[in-house]
Amino acid sequence: MYRTHTCGELRISDVNKTVTLSGWVDASRAFGPMTFVDLRDRYGITQVVFENNEDLNKQAMALGREFVVKVEGTVRERMAKNPNRATGDIEIVATELTVLNVSKTPPFTIKDETDGGDDIRMKYRYLDLRRGAVQKNLFFRSQVAIETRKYLAGQNFIEVETPNLIKSTPEGARDFVVPSRMNAGQFYALPQSPQTFKQLLMVSGFDKYFQIVKCFRDEDLRADRQPEFTQIDCEMSFVTQEDILNTFEGLTKHLFKTCLNIDLPDFPRMTYDEAMSLYGSDKPDVRFGMPFVELTDVAKGKGFPVFDGAELVVAINTERVASQYSNKTINELTEWVKRPQIGAKGLAYVKFEEDGSIKSPLSKFFTEEDFKTWADKCGAKKGDIIFILSGEAEKTRKQLSELRLELGNRLGLRNPSVFKPLWVVDFPLLEWDDDTQRFYAMHHPFTSPKRDQIASMLNGDHETMKNLRADAYDLVLNGVEIGGGSIRIYDRDLQSKNFKLLGMAEEEAESKFGFLLGAFEFGAPPHGGIAFGFDRLCAVMSGSNSIRDFIAFPKNNQGRDVMIDAPSFIEDSQLAELNIDVTVEKV
């Protein structure tokens, strides 16, 4: 037997009990003839004292950090209690010590605040995961999963596992593929999402489906992307958009309440068009204001060539920063928006000083009257600064959105422990791409146009298509897209039309999605769904920017697991069995 209790369990009421504990040596210190060892496990830390036994004491002094030991002893009340520790009232007076395993000196400190850089911690992820701060994240994730299942099962959702070895139908993102040995020359694909399967489950009559499920996308990885990630994937039948928003608003509130003890208010809703014109983003961070104000009509035609040539002149008002933002700060901001990642040509501003004076580099083109008009439009008062960008409308909005977030960061308006959820609704159905001269699905090819637009979608012209709106929605939390979904097409003809609009020939649509088109002919119910990014949800709920902190064994930006050293070269015999060759040299 390795233990009678865990290292987080013993209390003052256990005094005089004979106990056995096992765990890791978190710290040890000699104190005259006594040695104190902090014994750690997942549940806590218990102090063990070695005294009055020279032999045992000697053994205890030889223990290194992270040694795994078993200790027998008696529980005793501590003289100097430690109120910061659940077991801080007691200690174990050891009568026996067994070293279960030794440890080399770890390559970094196993503490919440560690000296280990990212690379070394990833290589030794099993040691990184020993740190309380990292364990906490995985326990949190596990709790969010438990509460998700509890809520959805309580709402009659059934969890159904969909297959991982499916068919490659790349549309948008690239598929990971898996060569089939038994079907020479053919490949499975790993699912980018269980989309078609969950729709088939609706055709089967499962009514309410969910799954916490791994998905895969072979994309070039940015900081916050992983090739495999986890979704809370859901689908419901006989529902409208309203039913889905209510259900998943309920889920989100439940998770915040049970996992963080936070009561979220009802979620506001905003159309995609509003979000774009107010914040230049379909996932606005509404923890703070600074909405966009269009100045195009009042700023053009006054002789300032930059504005005169612009499609859009748009401003945000930044309150109470006039005295705080020196020219130096404003120059910094200007350089910031001119970086290639943002791409603005420059940054105009009007500073409304506390003393009533107005300062702006634009003052040789505009009168004080002009500036006051702008101030009125922007709601700017003494002490505020309005920042202005101009140019091609879509680009300029994106740039100003970035500036708005940067100002929010600088002004401490994006507090990670404040949570402002938002439904963004009424997304466009299709996006036109000038380069490839075709439409792309804004959400995915299975999304339905709004009910009253179905007729115009079946018969409309190019302009009509551009303006179609979908029953498609995103849940945005603190500027992060947590999830998205839509009401789906459930009619074969409409689905075929959509595939056609997306540039898919009839045979291609049939070969890729024939099973779904076929299913729509046998009594498909109206249905819709949503998927939450589970890794991201956990991160945002914890006020973290990094989904990696919530994944036990994440991959790096090259898609590598540096701990196990994968991917790797495989045996020629494996390749031969799979009927494939590698077209590059092994390096």
Added chain:
Amino acid sequence: MYRTHTCGELRISDVNKTVTLSGWVDASRAFGPMTFVDLRDRYGITQVVFENNEDLNKQAMALGREFVVKVEGTVRERMAKNPNRATGDIEIVATELTVLNVSKTPPFTIKDETDGGDDIRMKYRYLDLRRGAVQKNLFFRSQVAIETRKYLAGQNFIEVETPNLIKSTPEGARDFVVPSRMNAGQFYALPQSPQTFKQLLMVSGFDKYFQIVKCFRDEDLRADRQPEFTQIDCEMSFVTQEDILNTFEGLTKHLFKTCLNIDLPDFPRMTYDEAMSLYGSDKPDVRFGMPFVELTDVAKGKGFPVFDGAELVVAINTERVASQYSNKTINELTEWVKRPQIGAKGLAYVKFEEDGSIKSPLSKFFTEEDFKTWADKCGAKKGDIIFILSGEAEKTRKQLSELRLELGNRLGLRNPSVFKPLWVVDFPLLEWDDDTQRFYAMHHPFTSPKRDQIASMLNGDHETMKNLRADAYDLVLNGVEIGGGSIRIYDRDLQSKNFKLLGMAEEEAESKFGFLLGAFEFGAPPHGGIAFGFDRLCAVMSGSNSIRDFIAFPKNNQGRDVMIDAPSFIEDSQLAELNIDVTVEKV
């Protein structure tokens, strides 16, 4: 709004309510001027009546099977109640009917008893899944998953997701591999199990881990195998075999109690050696007796050449069949054991007739005294038959094991609603293979020999290795292996020695499992675990032989999903991006 209630919800207390229901037309029949429609959804069936409205009635008469409709109406008490239906006391008098979707005639009947063969039902799996009998299986599976999580979370297990894109380390089964685009020429593998990751989680101190997780094996598929399958995967630290058996016996009892309302008694335990000698199988079906009785010493040397040349002569007694089993039946059994799948040369028997006479084809070699000796050994009485096989010991035991199961089937001793669990323990650590002249791990390369045999494993000779026993165990239920596990090695040297015994060169061990060997140097705790085959558990609990019935979208024996038609050929551009070529022609 599509519905105010589901089709399984309305009761007599709802009479006079105005309601809206949506669902599928399960059946409809005209009855004079009235039309009755059975409206079906996942929750039940509700009868809808169209009467006194010629227009509506005409619409209702036009409804086909599996049409999806929305009905508004009033709840009314039924004249002729249907006690077999939860909603059988009421019906809906329709005031409005909307056809939400039409349906072609399904290719097979959507009823529990269907006329559809396996192939057509798999092609239209989304219709097969509409059948109540099939839905029931998936609801059962979902319930077993919920209760598994409830039990394990209640025992402080944490669910951690391990990665699906890992490293190929084929040992035993073949890996499915995934070419990496970003790491040209390299491959990920899909996990055959999360074995090494769960061990690392123990090194990290997670103490108790579980996961309901997809695993993948690229094996030639037998009837009851799938290339992707689901495990309840668990690992615990600071435990002995006893702790693990108790925990998972507790889980199994909990599942039977909560999902089937069956109280299982404590599980008996049997060593591997006992199981092999008593039943010729490491997964004996103990719902019935018929243990093996060795007759070698009393049957050899009497002049019967078949026995005289045999390493083993072994019998089972079959009670009360002497009058029932004619020569014809016994000939059938003889042909059955001579089939190549079984491979016996013949089947000897001694029939102890009710009248005290003894009949046997061996009577010219053996005396009645001999037969009585055998009867004593076998516990055979008047009316019994003993069946005897002989030959090479291991093969003969396997053959007799098959015969025992076949007799059990014929005699109705394998009742699928009777459950007899059994722990088989003390498996050998290694198996010697004469063909390849090397040892194979009986369980897997991470299994520990029994504590008191570690020294002899580190230093012993070949014979010692053959006889090593491991802390490895299987949970067997009604002759089916539900799960298995072991106490693991947690010492680097012992693990290296095991890899070496398994024929792995040091560099190979380092390149495949260096991360695990490394982890063992930083304070790995003693640990062990188990994994249950989740699909199989659900099947056995339901008294079914087929795991396919419990998988929403299973693959056929060629590893194909015939519904979506996967695997399939992929684009040349995809191959090029992945730096691979296919070495066979597209057919």
